[in-house]
């Protein structure tokens with residue numbers, strides 16, 4: 099039987115697959131009878147069974163090494179992408195091998211989709227949604243109402259600060275346009291992003307232009323519009339550092355109040371921009387327990403594990419600050435990933451998705467934030483798209 103050659107029909111897939119077995123060209127799919135298997139088959143139970151049976155028959159362990167296979171019966175495993183990344187054949191292959199959900203990292207944000215009132219730009223978002231449909235991925239929409247990456251016109255009326263009424267009109271039209279376009283194609287939305295303050299007494303981020311014009315009411319209003327626009331979509335509040343006790347209580351209080359008022363918020367997106375240092379196992383468990391007690395779905399929406407302590411403010415790099423990636427750091431990071439996923443396992447009925455904020459370490463926002471040019475290595479695949487120890491730790495955590 100002819101071994102598949104990387105130059106043949108699906109070169110990028112096999113290149114990545116070979117990469118993923120440490121560059122050894124092991125002909126894992128060494129029989130043409132297996133050739134018609136496409137990656138998305140792994141998400142369909144029947145085909146998964148076929149693949150697993152074949153893997154036993156031919157003595158190769160395929161499904162055990164694929165994120166999408168390991169998590170198939172649990173929850174979607176996602177990656178944040180942009181439409182340009184989808185043109186990279188290695189990314190395309192990694193996505194189709196390992197992931198089952200996509201989130202546009204920027205191309206569904208208001209500054210991209212509606213830079214001027216009523217002038218919509220859907221090209222990037224459309225490309226991601228089309229890729230998802232073609233390959234049977236779910237899509238998480240991100241995000242509709244945020245104080246960042248939202249053009250100024252939202253907050254203006256004839257050149258002056260908009261009234262609450264006009265602001266809500268802008269919000270409504272934007273939400274209806276975007277959610278309407280992707281109805282039944284986007285299953286979940288981050289409706290409101292980061293409305294809670296990190297520090298201080300106020301629950302809310304008072305410097306947000308949304309808050310300045312409308313007070314906290316904008317949050318409930320956004321969920322109501324979103325629910326009207328697509329009653330079937332699952333609606334999330336999404337935020338970072340919610341494991342920190344102070345912020346966690348604020349988010350909890352806000353969500354509890356929204357639920358009491360009958361606002362259609364159905365889930366909390368925990369951003370998962372974590373590090374080798376935070377959160378602790380206890381903090382994470384307590385956070386999940388607390389939000390689970392509200393009866394909300396929980397998704398880890400923006401997972402990456404930085405090598406550095408978290409910092410909010412941007413600054414320049416100090417001498418000697420750049421960490422050089424090595425095996426022992428890789429191991430520490432893998433242990434962190436293992437711990438996080440073991441804690442997720444304790445909440446099988448509550449956690450309904452995990453999304454990584456990126457695919458591989460060659461492209462991560464953490465190379466630019468909070469310090470421009472400080473290389474970071476926060477994801478499961480390395481700069482050459484190979485599986486890192488963190489990847490294997492995540493796989494192992496599901497056995």
Ligand code: GLA
Nearest residue numbers: 203240291338369371400463
């Ligand atoms: C936040 C936002 C995301 C993205 C990341 C950084 O977490 O929710 O949309 O901007 O920061 O890439």
